[in-house]
Amino acid sequence: MIRKTEGGVTAAKGFLAASCAAAIKYQGRDDMAMICSEVPCAVAGVFTSNRVKAAPVQWDMQIVRDRKSAQAVVVNSGIANAATGEKGLAQCEETAARAAELLQLPRDAVLVGSTGVIGPLLPMDRICSGIGMLAGALSSTAEAATAASRAIMTTDTVNKEFALAFDLPSADGKSMVPVHLGGMCKGSGMIHPNMCTMLAYLTTDCAIDQALLQRALSEVVQDTFNMLSVDGDTSTNDTLLVLANGCAGNRSIAQEGADYDAFKEALYALCREMTRAMAADGEGATHLIEMRVRGADTKQHARELAKSVVCSSLVKAMVFGGDANCGRILCALGYAGVDFDPALPEVWLVGEKESICFYSGGAVLDFDEETAARLMAAKEVRFDCDMHMGAEEATAWGCDLTHEYVTINGDYRS
Amino acid sequence: MIRKTEGGVTAAKGFLAASCAAAIKYQGRDDMAMICSEVPCAVAGVFTSNRVKAAPVQWDMQIVRDRKSAQAVVVNSGIANAATGEKGLAQCEETAARAAELLQLPRDAVLVGSTGVIGPLLPMDRICSGIGMLAGALSSTAEAATAASRAIMTTDTVNKEFALAFDLPSADGKSMVPVHLGGMCKGSGMIHPNMCTMLAYLTTDCAIDQALLQRALSEVVQDTFNMLSVDGDTSTNDTLLVLANGCAGNRSIAQEGADYDAFKEALYALCREMTRAMAADGEGATHLIEMRVRGADTKQHARELAKSVVCSSLVKAMVFGGDANCGRILCALGYAGVDFDPALPEVWLVGEKESICFYSGGAVLDFDEETAARLMAAKEVRFDCDMHMGAEEATAWGCDLTHEYVTINGDYRS
Numbered sequence: 169m170i171r172k173t174e175g176g177v178t179a180a181k182g183f184l185a186a187s188c189a190a191a192i193k194y195q196g197r198d199d200m201a202m203i204c205s206e207v208p209c210a211v212a213g214v215f216t217s218n219r220v221k222a223a224p225v226q227w228d229m230q231i232v233r234d235r236k237s238a239q240a241v242v243v244n245s246g247i248a249n250a251a252t253g254e255k256g257l258a259q260c261e262e263t264a265a266r267a268a269e270l271l272q273l274p275r276d277a278v279l280v281g282s283t284g285v286i287g288p289l290l291p292m293d294r295i296c297s298g299i300g301m302l303a304g305a306l307s308s309t310a311e312a313a314t315a316a317s318r319a320i321m322t323t324d325t326v327n328k329e330f331a332l333a334f335d336l337p338s339a340d341g342k343s344m345v346p347v348h349l350g351g352m353c354k355g356s357g358m359i360h361p362n363m364c365t366m367l368a369y370l371t372t373d374c375a376i377d378q379a380l381l382q383r384a385l386s387e388v389v390q391d392t393f394n395m396l397s398v399d400g401d402t403s404t405n406d407t408l409l410v411l412a413n414g415c416a417g418n419r420s421i422a423q424e425g426a427d428y429d430a431f432k433e434a435l436y437a438l439c440r441e442m443t444r445a446m447a448a449d450g451e452g453a454t455h456l457i458e459m460r461v462r463g464a465d466t467k468q469h470a471r472e473l474a475k476s477v478v479c480s481s482l483v484k485a486m487v488f489g490g491d492a493n494c495g496r497i498l499c500a501l502g503y504a505g506v507d508f509d510p511a512l513p514e515v516w517l518v519g520e521k522e523s524i525c526f527y528s529g530g531a532v533l534d535f536d537e538e539t540a541a542r543l544m545a546a547k548e549v550r551f552d553c554d555m556h557m558g559a560e561e562a563t564a565w566g567c568d569l570t571h572e573y574v575t576i577n578g579d580y581r582s
Numbered sequence: 583m584i585r586k587t588e589g590g591v592t593a594a595k596g597f598l599a600a601s602c603a604a605a606i607k608y609q610g611r612d613d614m615a616m617i618c619s620e621v622p623c624a625v626a627g628v629f630t631s632n633r634v635k636a637a638p639v640q641w642d643m644q645i646v647r648d649r650k651s652a653q654a655v656v657v658n659s660g661i662a663n664a665a666t667g668e669k670g671l672a673q674c675e676e677t678a679a680r681a682a683e684l685l686q687l688p689r690d691a692v693l694v695g696s697t698g699v700i701g702p703l704l705p706m707d708r709i710c711s712g713i714g715m716l717a718g719a720l721s722s723t724a725e726a727a728t729a730a731s732r733a734i735m736t737t738d739t740v741n742k743e744f745a746l747a748f749d750l751p752s753a754d755g756k757s758m759v760p761v762h763l764g765g766m767c768k769g770s771g772m773i774h775p776n777m778c779t780m781l782a783y784l785t786t787d788c789a790i791d792q793a794l795l796q797r798a799l800s801e802v803v804q805d806t807f808n809m810l811s812v813d814g815d816t817s818t819n820d821t822l823l824v825l826a827n828g829c830a831g832n833r834s835i836a837q838e839g840a841d842y843d844a845f846k847e848a849l850y851a852l853c854r855e856m857t858r859a860m861a862a863d864g865e866g867a868t869h870l871i872e873m874r875v876r877g878a879d880t881k882q883h884a885r886e887l888a889k890s891v892v893c894s895s896l897v898k899a900m901v902f903g904g905d906a907n908c909g910r911i912l913c914a915l916g917y918a919g920v921d922f923d924p925a926l927p928e929v930w931l932v933g934e935k936e937s938i939c940f941y942s943g944g945a946v947l948d949f950d951e952e953t954a955a956r957l958m959a960a961k962e963v964r965f966d967c968d969m970h971m972g973a974e975e976a977t978a979w980g981c982d983l984t985h986e987y988v989t990i991n992g993d994y995r996s
Contacts, residue, residue: 286909489992495700578903
């Protein structure tokens, strides 16, 4: 049974975190974070599909692909170190080398992450001072994890950290031991599903084979982070990493089976929470939008239909305005690139205690505008569509399009 | 030589237009328009690729596909007659039948078009009264064409009509005769390239074979209307029609060759003007954005790269804010789905008298912020990217994302 617990990246045994104010770009707040495990970790990752990959993405991809293990992560906010060419890559190497020296680790056991403005190089003197502060401040407390989750924020309005616990057989197989999975993420703008779409760092004390860890992550991301869109822009820096250090003392997961399934279920639950939190905190957002598509002929079609709706500027603006202009949902389903007979779908505006079917039999139905206005005023606006074509389903998450989004992104650099 | 001329849909010989206030949804303005030719016309069309096709789109598609000729068009604004099922189709038939009776034409010689809110049915009593007024008011004057172009507006802030003249050999081959090509279009929101993306009606007195007319239109649309995006939403109602009545007296174009090329060149020039006008008048827009991609390996890749940039919410918001956050251009090129080496492209911010190269050699360059601010303040903000991969090029058009767009679409129905 999966249990929600307090904390974030230090909820799992053997993980430490730290943050500091390095004045990379922001003033008067922490802007660098470090995660470190007491022992080496299996590492899995999923990265942006953008052809212009930021330097830290290139650095981490190589470690995940070739080394498959790591022990620390150094992250900064304010500058993305993207579109910075060879110089940007050299900065990643220098960052990792500096941290490795202080933490007494091999250089390629240090992952790096950056988020912020595309183009500028990092101020390496400040980065190096920051690494010194971070290495001296590592702590296993929940407070350290929370501070780290705040340090990686850019336009996020709330920090995002989550943790779960579940049970697996112990190494000797004689009892059950608690296994922990925690994480922090940031993401508010430049968010669009295509691989993962933000920075997210997960830690677990689960003992699990690296290949299985990667498999579970790659599968779970399809139904969680990849079903999220804030603004349709796939970032240059998207990075999702999970570090597993085995400190829980569980029977190591070396093949698929009940233990793997339990781990994957917990991983899905955590990633889903993180995805919803990022959608709700989309730049300028006042509503989370959830679009569930059922009865699709294939899983992929269900995903494409659901994503098309949460990506629609017109649907997003309508949710902002609280205007149940529901024809726009049909329009967005119609251009999703999935073939269907418009006479088949049935589409609902769904609430906790009341719901409205607003499209059926190929036509928009008359509906009670007052009920619709109540449902559209909810913090989470939920649509549900039954395609009546099969048994596959998918859910996508997004947020409304607001004046504040335009303001934030009209002048992001200053 | 192609010459710009005054007028719109009545610039070509033998075409009449009319408009009237039928109170479909708007009050105190014209909201229905009619175009009619004195003689039967070859008709070609391109329609929305949205799976949910509005009833008038279905009606017109059948005429273009099966009958290939028509003589009149009836258009209303305010209600789109989309997602209206069988009842909506019956309304198209009734509209065409009523107009046909008054104009003494076969019913399937009457094309119909609607634009506005998705979902509601048309008020047929008002539509029928409107048709009566239109049939009684048909005129070949430029004023009638202008009034028609105003009647089809929804959130458009300016009416859009254009006309060109060029010369072709006369029917007897002994001299050159002037041929006219005019048109009107509307489109401001729910505009995204995938087939055509708005209502556009072109008229020409050119004598041309219907198959060639369709071929020219289908080809030209790829580099004009399909390279336009206001908000990424492909409408249910997109319709582009061209009616050719042969009244110019030119040697009929029955095969490819110099005459066909001259006609196609004029058609391209007209469609390009219309596309730019719609981009500039995008909902809430304060700037037109033009993205030219050169040196691509294939034409399709050039189109995809250019479109990705004009569709990016972050690029659009940055143009609104006048902030030369040029890394976002690279980001949007990177997620266009086209494979390229990030070290190759060279990207420019282009003005009439000065230009800035802001990306080259895989990195964002230092550039003069004052010059950039001047270029970003222009009414038309132009980017130019050389991919250094080949010789193909394409241009896409869009507009900035503004507070006004959000306001317009937060409460469109009221």
